Amino acid sequence: FGSRAWRSPSHRGPTPARRARPLAAAVPRGGMSTQLQGIDDFIARLERIAQECSDxxxxxxxxxxxxxxxxxxxxxxxxxxxxxxxxxxxxxxxxxxxxxxxxxxxxxxxxxxxxxxxxxxxxxxxxxxxxxxxxxxxxxxxxxxxxxxxxxxxxxxxxxxxxxxxxxxxxxxxxxxxLGPPATLLGLRNAATANPEDAKRLLTTDEEEALASMKKRDAELDKQVEKVGSVLERLDPLARQIGLTAEAQRLKAEALGEDVEKADQDIQALNKRIGEVLKYEKNTNFCCQMVLFVVLLCCVGFVFHQLQI
CATH class of the missing domain: 1.20.58 (Methane Monooxygenase Hydroxylase; Chain G, domain 1)
Known part of the structure; x- marks a missing residue:
């Protein structure tokens, strides 16, 4: 048939769909066999490294x-x-x-x-x-x-x-x-302002009774304040006397503290002197013992000399 002979589809080149297929599709999955020797071990090693390096x-x-x-x-x-x-x-x-x-x-x-x-x-x-x-x-x-x-x-x-x-x-x-709408600029600006007409009218009976009770209560409070003031006036001299007595006691306590400090210093000086006396007596006793020892040696030597004669 020549070079341009008709060829079956099985002998033709790869189709465009097959040429566009990615390389990953050619990698075997699962337990499928592969023509590359050692690729399974390499994939397993990569998975193990990925697991070890994960977060x-x-x-x-x-x-x-x-x-x-x-x-x-x-x-x-x-x-x-x-x-x-x-x-x-x-x-x-x-x-x-x-x-x-x-x-x-x-x-x-x-x-x-x-x-x-x-x-x-x-x-x-x-x-x-x-x-x-x-x-x-x-x-x-x-x-x-x-x-x-x-x-x-x-x-x-x-x-x-x-x-x-x-x-x-x-x-x-x-x-x-x-309680009620607040005073606003547009509506209730003068809601908190007293009505000047209320200052010109006469008081009602209830208002007079309320004022009388308030005056009576104020009078009772004034009496109680006066009683408390009189008691405080009577206690004022006593409080001053207590203050003077406390001041005198404080001065006595300070003087007593000074005396105690002075006595402590005297005791320390006396202890120091007693220590010096004891030290002097110890030295004196040592000297006396040495003198007695020398005298005893002289006596023994004299007796021994007399016996030899």
Whole structure:
């Protein structure tokens, strides 16, 4: 047929789809055999190296340190609680008490309760770490963790006070709204100003009785104040006398203290003199003993000399 003879599809070149197939498709999967010798061992070795170099051991090491895990949880709760408090405050100012503010308030209370439970847990973990055998080598780390506990406790208290202040402010605004509308620039500017016509009318019976009772109560208070003043006037000379007596006793006590100090100095000087006398007597006794010993030797020598004659 020549060079341009017809060829079957099996003898033709690869199709475009086959030419575009990636190289990874040619790699055997699972238990399929391959023509490359040792490729299975090479793949297994690569998988083992990938497992050894992965981040799983570091994550497990971090998870084993319970103190760091609880500390990170506390910081996350603090940030979340502060954000909830600010959002709840802005919602109360814009919309008042609604379902969303109630939900955020409940979430804030749950976070505060969890943070208050985490603090004793941190203290227990720190105490447990101090009781371990190698605690002396990790003294600086233990001190840093103790400072972290104090800082976290202060942050938790501040968040609790912030939530309490926002709740108290919302309650005050709610009570003011229940009592009546506040004085505003557009509507009730002169709501707190007294009516000048009320000063020109006569007092009613109830108002006169109220004024009379107030005057009577003021008179009774004045009488009680006068009685207290008279008692204080009578006690004033006695108090002055007590003050003078106390001053005299103080002077006597100071003089007695000076006498005691002087007597102590005299006793110390006497003890010093007694020590010197004892030392002198000891030297004198030694000299006397030496003289007596010399005299005794002379007597013995004289007797021995007489016996030889």
């Amino acid at each position: 799983k051991p570091e994550q497990q090491a971090v998870e084993k340190d319970e103190f760091l895990r609880v500390k990170q949880r506390l910081y996350a709760l603090l940030e979340e609680t502060r954000q909830h408090i600010h959002e709840r405050t802005s919602l109360l100012q814009r919309r008042g008490n609604c379902h969303e503010t109630i939900t955020k308030g409940h979430a804030i209370r749950m976070n505060l309760e969890e943070m208050r439970q985490c603090l004793p847990k941190l203290q227990a973990l720190h105490k447990k770490a101090q009781g371990k055998r190698g605690a002396a080598k990790q003294k600086e780390e233990l001190q840093a963790r103790y400072k972290d506990i104090r800082i976290l406790k202060r942050h938790v208290d501040e968040v609790g006070e912030l939530f309490a202040a926002s709740t108290a402010g919302a309650d005050a605004r709610r009570e003011a709204d229940q």
